[in-house]
Amino acid sequence: MTTTTVTTTVPTAARVVDAVKVYGTGDTSVRALDGVSVDFPVGRFTAIMGPSGSGKSTLMHCAAGLDTLTSGTAHIGDTELSSLDDRRLTLLRRDRVGFVFQAFNLVPTLTVAENITLPLDLAGGKGDREWIDALIDVVGLRDRLHHRPGELSGGQQQRVAVARAFAGQPDVVFADEPTGNLDSRSGEEVLGLLGRTVRQTSRTVVMVTHDPVAAAHADEVVFLADGRLVDRMAAPTADKVLDRMKAFEVPS
Template sequence: MTATATAPAQIAARVVDAVKVYGTGDTAVRALDGVSVVFPAGRFTAIMGPSGSGKSTLMHCAAGLDTLTSGTAHIGGTALGALDDRRLTLLRRDRVGFVFQAFNLVPTLTVAENIRLPLDLAGRGGDTEWIDGLTDVVGLRDRLHHRPAELSGGQQQRVAVARAFAGRPDVVFADEPTGNLDSRSGEEVLGLLGRAVRRTARTVVMVTHDPVAAAHADEVVFLADGRLVDRMAAPTADKVLDRMKAFDVREARS
């Protein structure tokens, strides 16, 4: 499994002038306020910001899990707002992968069966060589016949990562994927996401509040008050932490 196995599109996902408003009238909350951002293919991007900045909302709208009030969201060249519910469901199934804080594994299935579950539900045979390569990337070859209850939290999240990549999605969205893990297991999963990007030419977009986690990404996108306020290439934990402290200072002054 190498980065040359698949030639991804130049842009994996993007939003343009994205606005998301929850509620109406005096109680309306503007979670996204005109955000435009591109997530390049073959890259690992982290989304960060203070609590309530809109980072999870951005991910959910970019992934087609939620709809925008105005603006557009795209996976590759497909505008999500132009799709009916059925076609949007099919796009999420076939072109998008998800990793959440909760592992969401089926307890009665083995590791191998959990990894293949999206393909089986779609009635697709999948690429045996691809799945086999994923098994090596996530380091689970000796656990394929175990069930989730027989695995550590870190191992369960590795299964979830492999499942997200199993269908060769254009982009994998990860929402606080290390939130339920200890620091050592979290480091293993973050390293795995980075290796998956490099070795499979896939794209990862991760929401996190942790500067150490963000440092594993190729780039960090910063939101504040529903707006895109900064981007940082080649992040380090210290640089990200300093940027986040600047938000705290600004909020204290406001």
């Protein structure tokens, strides 16, 4: 009798393979990424951490198609980004990628509802109204839809930005220090929201942060140092992440 072992692989929403990014030339060049290979699984919340200058923001920008690699490849799903011309790359970012930044980037003259659907409106589509309606409840903005950004707290504005990022049902949402402009309570609300959105919608979030408390909301943390991937931590806690980060500070 023979037995068959079946292995299952989790599909990836985004990944980079042998990623190298060099800024400048000659003696002034800086190697921001030095052969990084990392995958971001579908339906997971992944945090990217590392000391200042470790390459974490560069990794996110290249994985999201906001910047190009010097060598190596970046993929959204099965699509290799360097194979796309500028027009198709723009369409991919619009249709398959969402972004949340430290600055909320809301249009002050538009209502909450209009800000949430703005990318869809600019693309000439209406999106899935049932999805957007459910998303409004996930982010807790039902009673703020007709308000403008100036009438909201910072935390509420970032919740609008999160809803906008997910409105088009992207394959992956990239968040760059999304709580950087928020007080601790509002930051906790936004991080909890990102986690709930991943769990309730099976979407994928990749977040760059320097904060161990923020990273603890993720399913996994990947650590960079000197442009290289040096560790991965599943089920992180703030204390475990802090201890790992302290290791980077030990004098050589």
